[in-house]
Amino acid sequence: MTVLEEFVNTFSRLPGIGRKTAQRLAYHFLQVEQSVANNFADQIHRLRASTIHCNHCGCYSESEECPFCNDPNRDRTQLCVVAWPQDAANIEASHAYRGLYHVLSGVIAPLDGVGPEDLYLDLLEERIKTENIQEVILATNLSPEGDATALYIQRLLNNYPITISRIASGLPVGSELEYADQQTLSRSLKGRILLSSRGS
């Protein structure tokens, strides 16, 4: 196997990158200036060297306390529970949330051998006890594992004097009823939002 073939094999294992893209990457790295190619390699090293998990919430950070936990302007009564740090980053990009985060570092998935004890649930409970949190928003994936994890946390936190909510499931913005799957439609109906009520 040539070094080029080895490169393509390695890079085509990355998420979102097929063999064709890996080949284009190889040819790109061969065609640019040496320093540009080196910069890509260096960025991988730097990313690993400088990015750590926030001690407190588990989000990615360059210091021991992340920008979310460190920001005095955020709403410290809301706690959004996510499976992975990138989920927090994605929610943040929506600009729809200004509270704190808590990263579980996974979801309960018996088939993959991941149980509740593998997630940062102790830390979550500790935060509920010691911080001034009034609402926990369960923002795990809308998948069987994500739903099961949300249900588990809901039961775990049931006895605390807090509101527990789950992100809404329904039709994505811009989607058409005709092409919606039945489970999504069913959830979209169950979770319908009251606009006005004649009876009240």
Add this chain to the structure above:
Amino acid sequence: MTVLEEFVNTFSRLPGIGRKTAQRLAYHFLQVEQSVANNFADQIHRLRASTIHCNHCGCYSESEECPFCNDPNRDRTQLCVVAWPQDAANIEASHAYRGLYHVLSGVIAPLDGVGPEDLYLDLLEERIKTENIQEVILATNLSPEGDATALYIQRLLNNYPITISRIASGLPVGSELEYADQQTLSRSLKGRILLSSRGS
């Protein structure tokens, strides 16, 4: 800008990689073992360090003479002229060609400031003079620049006792007439292949 944002900015400039894929890459590199992440960086370095251009034809190679030039079983009377080394690799993957290659390292593109003198045309003419080449297949892109380059080479080599051919232009395999663009249809008709002839 955080290191993570810088990583995403850098990697989203790569061909075939958008911001979303660059983000997924960053999170992937943060989640895998340190040694796995390092391996990707090393592969970029190794690719650059070990891959050179063949002295003779310009294809990518790990030694001064590439596997094509070095292979005694290839047809040394046919020479396929391509713009870039990856074009040769792509033709090779089709298994439809067993001759030699010649890489121009670009095409004539006045708008980008690339003229005939920037391509390996001297070397091409030298090969026609010194090697036993009987057919030159012009396999530059079917684009205005690729066509212009093919035409230029056709004129350049016109006085040599060799056959000059151009790869066929027409409808891609599996395509439908209904959706074909008019230029492709027109070329497909002009380049039609005779199946049987009543008159002959």
